[in-house]
Amino acid sequence: MQIQRKTLAQEVADRLIEGISNDEYAIGEKLPIESELMKIYGVGRSSIREAIKILSIQGILSVQQGVGTFVVSKNAHESLDSQMNKAQIEEVQEVRSLLDSKIAAKAAINRTEEDLETIKNYLNLRNQFAEQNLATECYQADINFHLAIAEACGNNLLKEIYKIATKHIMSSFETRHHNNTESFKISQKIHTDLFNAIENGDAEKASVIAQKIVDQIY
Incomplete structure (x- = not known):
């Protein structure tokens, strides 16, 4: 079986999960804005957005339009x-x-x-x-x-x-x-x-x- 390389978005998602697990981002806390996350993780806007989408589907993040993205859980829900x-x-x-x-x-x-x-x-x-x-x-x-x-x-x-x-x-x-x-x-x-x-x-x-x-x- 061929080994699948992680996408940049998945790598960012994994690092965000690590940060959330280590209380770098606490539950209820708002994540930095996209431009700041781009600087922190050294990736483009599309990778940040995809990473946030991945973690939103897993129930770790909640995106509130016009307000920001918040940490809501440390535990991933199994995706559909x-x-x-x-x-x-x-x-x-x-x-x-x-x-x-x-x-x-x-x-x-x-x-x-x-x-x-x-x-x-x-x-x-x-x-x-x-x-x-x-x-x-x-x-x-x-x-x-x-x-x-x-x-x-x-x-x-x-x-x-x-x-x-x-x-x-x-x-x-x-x-x-x-x-x-x-x-x-x-x-x-x-x-x-x-x-x-x-x-x-x-x-x-x-x-x-x-x-x-x-x-x-x-």
Whole structure:
């Protein structure tokens, strides 16, 4: 296995954690402003911002817009991504079952013409690769189709949770479908129906179709 080098942002995050553990930054204390942190750690603004984002996700820092970044804990919370890495595929599928219909309904209301173009592109690629029995490409096109719908839903939190869930779908496709695309050919019509419902702004119909896709009712 190749050794992964830490990014500058992760190195800054680790040094911040060390400082917090040593009470250099106390709980409740406001961190120095970005420009000062850049001088302290010798990195650019983007690395500082990414490090703060990492520690915010872990529950160590809290960013208050217009006020500053505060230390709220010495203990990292396990990230959603990490938890899903440990989850069974059935649990990930259950998360999708809870999210897909809501996301599809919101996408039908909030989608733009650019969103529709992207969704339609992945729908067509899904069909093309399924017909050519290019399994990996087909699976990825299917994932991208659903991710594009999530991008169109207008709710960033739903979108981010869904993105994390879909990272774990490819392995389940490979296990369940054994490098075959037959079921993707069969389900192309219902995916087209979902696109049409979103394009027509029919939130109720989009929700119902999305749930059928997750439940594999074709």
